[in-house]
Amino acid sequence: MFQLNKDFRLTSSNEGSVILDLKSGKYMRLNRSGKTVLESLLDNGTIETCIIQLSQQYPTTSVNRIQKDVENLTNELLAQRVIEKI
Structure with a gap:
C-alpha cells in the first residue's frame, strides 16, 4: 500500500x-x-x-508495456519521495 508523502500536495485535472x-x-x-x-x-x-485498471482503460496497449510503465513510474515516485509504502 502507498500514501502521498506529507510534504507533497497533489492537484488533478482532466489533463x-x-x-x-x-x-x-x-x-x-x-x-x-x-x-x-x-x-x-x-x-x-x-x-x-x-496494471489491471490501465489494461482496461488502454486495451490496445500490451500488458507487458503497461507493467513496465507502472513499475517505472512507481519507482520514480518512490525515489523522489512523492509516495511512500505503508
Whole structure:
C-alpha cells in the first residue's frame, strides 16, 4: 500500500496531475496515464490493481508495456519521495 508523502500536495485535472514539493517548491507534472497510476496506487495500494485498471482503460496497449510503465513510474515516485509504502 502507498500514501502521498506529507510534504507533497497533489492537484488533478482532466489533463493529468501536478505534484508540488512543499519543502523545495519544485513540482512534477503527470499526464493522464501517470495520474491514473498515482491515483490507483493511492486508492488501491497495489501495482497489480493499477496494471489491471490501465489494461482496461488502454486495451490496445500490451500488458507487458503497461507493467513496465507502472513499475517505472512507481519507482520514480518512490525515489523522489512523492509516495511512500505503508
